[in-house]
Amino acid sequence: MLAGAAALVVPCALARAQAPAEELRTAGADEEPDFQVDSAASGGWYSLAYPPGSPSTHGNREALSMSLTAFEVPLRDDDSPYTLQPFMQRESSFTLSFSGGRFDTTNPYGGVDRTEWNAGIGASFDAYLKRWLAVFGGASYGYFDLHDVDVAQTGHTFSASAGAGIRYGNTRVNLSGGGAVDRTAGAFGSWRRNLTLSAFSVIRRRVGVNVSGTLVQGGEEGSVDVEVYPTKGTGVFASAFAGRYEPYSDPIFVTRYVGSVGFAGWFDATTALVGQYSLLDETDPATSSVTIGYRQLSHTLSIEAYFRFR
Numbered sequence: 001m002l003a004g005a006a007a008l009v010v011p012c013a014l015a016r017a018q019a020p021a022e023e024l025r026t027a028g029a030d031e032e033p034d035f036q037v038d039s040a041a042s043g044g045w046y047s048l049a050y051p052p053g054s055p056s057t058h059g060n061r062e063a064l065s066m067s068l069t070a071f072e073v074p075l076r077d078d079d080s081p082y083t084l085q086p087f088m089q090r091e092s093s094f095t096l097s098f099s100g101g102r103f104d105t106t107n108p109y110g111g112v113d114r115t116e117w118n119a120g121i122g123a124s125f126d127a128y129l130k131r132w133l134a135v136f137g138g139a140s141y142g143y144f145d146l147h148d149v150d151v152a153q154t155g156h157t158f159s160a161s162a163g164a165g166i167r168y169g170n171t172r173v174n175l176s177g178g179g180a181v182d183r184t185a186g187a188f189g190s191w192r193r194n195l196t197l198s199a200f201s202v203i204r205r206r207v208g209v210n211v212s213g214t215l216v217q218g219g220e221e222g223s224v225d226v227e228v229y230p231t232k233g234t235g236v237f238a239s240a241f242a243g244r245y246e247p248y249s250d251p252i253f254v255t256r257y258v259g260s261v262g263f264a265g266w267f268d269a270t271t272a273l274v275g276q277y278s279l280l281d282e283t284d285p286a287t288s289s290v291t292i293g294y295r296q297l298s299h300t301l302s303i304e305a306y307f308r309f310r
Helices: 004-014 018-024 082-088
Strands: 035-049 057-069 093-107 114-130 131-149 149-170 171-184 192-204 207-217 219-231 235-245 254-266 271-284 294-309
Touching: 004 114, 082 219, 082 254, 131 171, 207 235
Parallel strands: none
Antiparallel strands: 035 057, 035 294, 057 093, 093 114, 114 131, 131 149, 149 171, 171 192, 192 207, 207 219, 219 235, 235 254, 254 271, 271 294
């Protein structure tokens, strides 16, 4: 269904913006990429601290992901940073993504460790109907296989979102809504809805700033991202995230803070490597649903490779 919607929306966007599209088809188009592949690998270590009287523990997490993005108009070298060129050129795009990973948490009592394997697939589109108006949406499916003491459980997660964006110059403001639901032990859980307002702006073609706020189940989240590109092929970025929400029926808030820093280096107009470090601090107080609260500190390193081609 999503692919069909994209097949209808994207050509419509191109037809209404035919003049800008034609301007992008310059000489040397054979060297202008139509596709982008993003491959990423990450590994992390985390610790779980429990209240006095309960032993603390730790674990490891690994993940792999890959996405394929198709651009409706070949990218051209417009002298802006390579990373920002799709945004600067108002690209309509369609993306397929795949992911997989696992984690294992050591049992502090010497029994069976808590382990999980997971995998997911998703699709999304972003289409400019006019130079100032864009629509976007996506859907994904995830599967997990969890094992713990006296637990062997599999589950499914379904999620979807859609929204619209208004653009003025090099600034775009998006409003979107979405939701997710889990199916575990043959039954669906409650539908978790969210509403997000975000704004992304490029300053002097060298600095990108993104601000986002989201209303989630029983709480809210917010983030700020800053990207700085000293040259077309190099960039550094940092982000900060804070959120609180109610994952249980009890009126108790879980708090989460995340900070990230990284770099991007393009070898040429088609190939890049991106490295990132993230630190997560999450606190889950004890409730009647979860009798023992915890505080989690998680360190994650990831590396991504970008390839653009025709």
